[in-house]
Amino acid sequence: MRSSLVVPRVVTFVRFERDYFIPQQPVVITGGAALLPAFSRWTDAHLLEALKDLRPLVMLADGRRARMRFSDYLSYLANPEAYQSTTGPVYMTDLFLKPAFLGPALAALALDALCPLPRPGEFVERVALFAGPKGTASAMHQDAFSPHVWVAQLRGEKAWRLCAPKDLEAASAGKTDAFNDADNVGASVYETLLKPGDVLYLPPDWWHQVRNESSSVAVFGHFWTYPDAHRWRDHTLTIADEAFRHEWRELWEAMLTSSPHASSDNIATQPKA
Numbered sequence: 001m002r003s004s005l006v007v008p009r010v011v012t013f014v015r016f017e018r019d020y021f022i023p024q025q026p027v028v029i030t031g032g033a034a035l036l037p038a039f040s041r042w043t044d045a046h047l048l049e050a051l052k053d054l055r056p057l058v059m060l061a062d063g064r065r066a067r068m069r070f071s072d073y074l075s076y077l078a079n080p081e082a083y084q085s086t087t088g089p090v091y092m093t094d095l096f097l098k099p100a101f102l103g104p105a106l107a108a109l110a111l112d113a114l115c116p117l118p119r120p121g122e123f124v125e126r127v128a129l130f131a132g133p134k135g136t137a138s139a140m141h142q143d144a145f146s147p148h149v150w151v152a153q154l155r156g157e158k159a160w161r162l163c164a165p166k167d168l169e170a171a172s173a174g175k176t177d178a179f180n181d182a183d184n185v186g187a188s189v190y191e192t193l194l195k196p197g198d199v200l201y202l203p204p205d206w207w208h209q210v211r212n213e214s215s216s217v218a219v220f221g222h223f224w225t226y227p228d229a230h231r232w233r234d235h236t237l238t239i240a241d242e243a244f245r246h247e248w249r250e251l252w253e254a255m256l257t258s259s260p261h262a263s264s265d266n267i268a269t270q271p272k273a
Contacts, residue, residue, distance in 0.1 A: 004182070007162065007192035007200070013118050016201070021120065021148075024203035026162055028192055029116075032199030033152035038112040038219060039197065042154060044074055050105045056095045061088030061136075068092075073131070077215050080133035091136040095129040097219070099254035113219045116199055117150055124255045125223035130216075137211040140168070140176040144248070145232040147222035149202035153194040156216030162190040165205035178209050194218070229256060 008020075009028045020027040033039055047070070054070040064087075068076075073092055076083050100107035110127055140161070143149060151158075161178035167187035168176060178189050193213070194200055202208060224232065233252035239245040 005188055005190045007190045016118055017120050020201055026190060026206060027201050029199045031197050032116050033154060034197040035116055036113055036152055039154055041112055050109060054102060056092060059091045059093055077131055077133055089133050089136045091132040093130050097129060098127040115150055115221050117201060123223040124226055124229035125221060126255055127219060127221045130218050130220055132212045133215045134212055138209060140173050140178060140207055140209040142205050142207055146204040147224055148204055150221045151200040152219040153196055153198045154217045155196055157213040158194045158216050158218060159211045159213050160192045161209045163187045163207040168207050173207055179211055
């Protein structure tokens with residue numbers, strides 16, 4: 001029988017570094033995402049003005065990728081039941097705002113979604129937009145190259161199931177379903193439901209599985225210390241999978257050559273104790 005735990009939830013960023021960042025424990029900050037300009041500014045009209053001609057990649061339920069006009073995807077997200085598909089719900093993942101590979105409109109949006117965590121120092125980072133209707137989900141996984149992760153929930157609700165890094169075996173984790181077969185996970189499972197305005201901090205290497213409980217829009221950020229980023233960039237060059245190696249080599253170069261993030265720019269906006 002599995003053990004189920006609830007991810008801690010706080011209402012202030014005070015003591016974040018001491019209580020969660022240094023000991024590497026997940027936490028949800030209620031209202032943390034509401035501090036971001038994106039939370040109020042990213043209406044459909046605003047996003048359409050910035051991105052209407054963009055054709056980002058989307059993920060089909062069978063794992064294939066396709067391109068879909070952003071304006072069409074927003075219409076689909078607002079009323080997915082009106083669209084008939086034999087492949088199931090369509091998920092928009094990893095629409096990069098930083099690095100802004102698809103143009104300056106993405107870079108402009110990234111300024112509305114700077115990392116809200118009061119981080120101790122400067123970091124190499126990437127930021128991406130995720131959007132999907134109810135039912136879009138991920139398998140249990142760890143994010144590549146051991147990043148710190150933050151997630152700002154802007155719209156809808158997103159359910160999470162987490163396991164500590166050492167509690168699952170990599171060989172079997174991909175077959176683990178902490179939503180539909182929770183009793184057979186064989187590890188303690190942390191649960192949380194992100195609602196609009198919430199921020200989740202996820203430490204490096206935590207296993208996670210995600211399911212959108214309603215049409216959802218969220219910003220995902222990954223960040224590394226500069227030494228770790230250089231180490232992982234060098235490691236990327238040794239990976240045998242050519243497509244994966246090429247994709248990440250491009251990402252590392254773009255992240256490492258961009259201006260360093262000054263965390264103090266954001267700390268001033270955080271709620272006080």
